[in-house]
Amino acid sequence: MTFGEARKLIKKGDIIGLRKELQSGLSPNMANQHSWTLLMVAALEGNTSIGSLLIESGAELDSRNNRRETALSVAAHTGHPSFVGLLLNGGASLECHPFGDTFDVWFNWACQYGQCSERIRELFDKERKTRAERDHALDHLT
Numbered sequence: 606m607t608f609g610e611a612r613k614l615i616k617k618g619d620i621i622g623l624r625k626e627l628q629s630g631l632s633p634n635m636a637n638q639h640s641w642t643l644l645m646v647a648a649l650e651g652n653t654s655i656g657s658l659l660i661e662s663g664a665e666l667d668s669r670n671n672r673r674e675t676a677l678s679v680a681a682h683t684g685h686p687s688f689v690g691l692l693l694n695g696g697a698s699l700e701c702h703p704f705g706d707t708f709d710v711w712f713n714w715a716c717q718y719g720q721c722s723e724r725i726r727e728l729f730d731k732e733r734k735t736r737a738e739r740d741h742a743l744d745h746l747t
Contacts, residue, residue: 608637615646621652633664640670648676648692651685658694666697668677673703681712684720686728 606626614623627633635640644664647656655674660666667675680688691745693699702711712729715721 608635608641608643608662610645611635612637612646615643615650615652615655616654618650618652620658621656624658627658627662633659633662634668636668636670639672640668642668642670642676643670644676645670645674645679648680648685648688649682649683651680651688651690653687656688657679660691660695666692668702669703675703677701677703678703678711678714678715680716681725681729682719684725685720686722686724689728690724693728699729699733699736 610643611623611626611631614626623631633644634642642664644656644659644666645668647659666677669675674682675697677689677692677697677699680692681701699708701706704714706714708729712721712726716726
C-alpha cells in the first residue's frame with residue numbers, strides 16, 4: 606500500500622480498512638517524501654479514532670516532517686482539541702514547535718494564523734503544569 610492510498614483511508618475515516626492494512630504489515634510510521642506521517646494526516650483530519658489506532662499500532666508521536674512539524678503541532682494549528690488531548694495523554698513531547706521559536710512564540714503564531722482555540726491552550730497549559738509537577742516530584746526522589 607502506498608502512502609497516498611493510506612492517506613485516502615484516513616481522509617475517508619475508514620478505520621476498518623486501515624486496521625486491516627496495519628494487520629497486514631503497513632507501518633504505522635509510513636511517511637511520504639515530505640516526511641508527513643500517517644499520524645500527522647490523522648491529526649490534520651482530527652480523527653481521534655484513527656489516531657488511537659495508529660498509536661496502538663506503534664506510531665511515533667514525535668516524528669517531524671520537513672517543515673519540523675509534529676502530529677501535535679499539526680493538531681493544534683488546525684484546531685483539533687480532542688486530537689491534541691490524545692497526543693498529550695499519550696506522552697507526546699511539548700517541544701512540538703516547528704520553527705525553532707519558543708513554545709509560546711509558536712503557539713501565539715498558531716493561534717493567530719491557524720485555528721487554535723482557548724481549549725487547546727488550556728490543554729497545553731494543564732499538561733505543562735502536570736509534567737512540571739511530576740518532574741519536581743521526581744527531583745525530590747533522587
